[in-house]
Amino acid sequence: MPKVNKVAHVVLAVKDVMASVKFYTEVLGMEAVDLRENHKACFLSFGTQHHDIAVFEAPEGAERGEIGLNHFAMQIEGGIPELSQLKQKLEDMDATITHTTDHTITKSVYFLDPDGNQLEIFAEGFDEPSEALDFIRQGTYRVKQLELDVPSAG
Template sequence: MLMPRIKELAHTVIYVSDLTTSRDWYCKHLGMTVVIDSPERKGSFLSFGESDHDIALFENPVAAGEETIHHIALRFDGTPRELGQFRQSLIDEGVDVHRTVDHGISYGVYFKDPDGHCWEVFVDRERPEANRVEAMRTTGAMAEPVNLETVDT
C-alpha cells in the first residue's frame, strides 16, 4: 500500500443542532472568526486566523447526542496525481472510499476507517497561503466530484 505523506491535521467538521448558537459560541469562547457562511448548506467555516478554516459547522437537527463529527481532515504533502495514487491504493486494500472532490481550494479524498469514522486526505491547490482565506470566500463551500488523474499538477 502507498503510504500517504501527511503534513498535519487540517480541520474538523462538526454537526451541530443550531448553527447560529454554535457559530456564536465558537467565536465568543474560542476566539474564532467566520471565514464564510454557507446558508444553502446550513454551514459556517471558522478560523483561528491563519487557515482558511480550522472548524466547519453544519446544522443537523439530529446532532444532539448523535454522531456529530462529520470528518477529520489531513493535509497531504504531494500533488493531486499522487493523492490519486494514494486513493487507488486505499481502494486496492478494500478501504471504503466514498467520494473524491474538488473544493475549489483543494482536492479531497474521503474514506472510512474500520470504526466508520470519516477521514479526508486532501492536497491544496497551488495558491499562496496568504490568499487562502480570500479563495475560500470566493469559491464558497463547493464540493464537486473530480477525477484526480485528469488534474494538472
C-alpha cells in the same frame, strides 16, 4: 509512498449552526469566513488558513452519535499525483471511499476507517494559505466531483 503531514481541520454536525458560530467566534476568537446564506453551515478560521473548523446543521431529530464529529481532515505532502496514489492504495486495501471532491481550496478523498469514522485526505488547491483564505471569504465556495486518475507505474 505519499506522506500525510498534518491534521488540518475538523467538521462538526451541530444542532444550531448560529449558536456554534457564536461560541467559536466569541469564546475562541475565530472568524466566520463563510457563513452559508441559509445558515446551515459555516467555515471558521483562526486567520491563517481557509478553515480550521466547519459546522454543519445536523438532520432534524438527530440524536447523540449523529451530532458531533463528521470527519477530520489530513493534508498530504505534494499534490494531485500523491493524492491519486493514496486513493489507489485505499482501493487496493478495499477501503470504503465515500467520495472525492474538488473544493477549489482543496482536492479531497473521503473514506472510512475500519470503525466507520470518516476521514479526508487532501491536497491544497492554492500555493499560499492566504490565497485560500481570501477565496473562501468571497463566499463563492462551491464543491464538485473530483476525478482522480491513478498514475501508471513506471
